[in-house]
């Protein structure tokens with residue numbers, strides 16, 4: 362069994378072929394141009410994760426505040442994280458680096474403001 366994965370670690374976008382054993386273990390990675398791509402393919406094949414970024418409005422300020430997760434979250438939860446962020450009730454001022462949500466979607470991961478507003 363195998364799966365094609367496009368590396369997103371740099372603009373080259375190498376297309377890799379990842380081979381699996383019957384127990385789901387990665388047995389081979391082909392098509393990568395560097396070790397970084399191989400690591401990415403192995404992780405992406407077994408447990409894909411993403412850093413979620415977005416913006417959310419805050420009372421008292423016309424400008425939305427941008428945020429990112431403090432660590433990558435499972436890719437399957439990225440939409441839920443964005444929805445929980447959209448439902449936050451925030452008040453300006455917010456300072457770059459503020460935690461605007463703790464334990465988002467019970468992941469243990471926080472949402473961090475990536476700019477100051479208000």
Ligand code: SF4
Pocket residue numbers: 368369370371372373374375392393394395396397398399
């Ligand atoms: S395998 Fe290496 S060179 Fe290719 S896209 Fe990934 S990081 Fe870039």
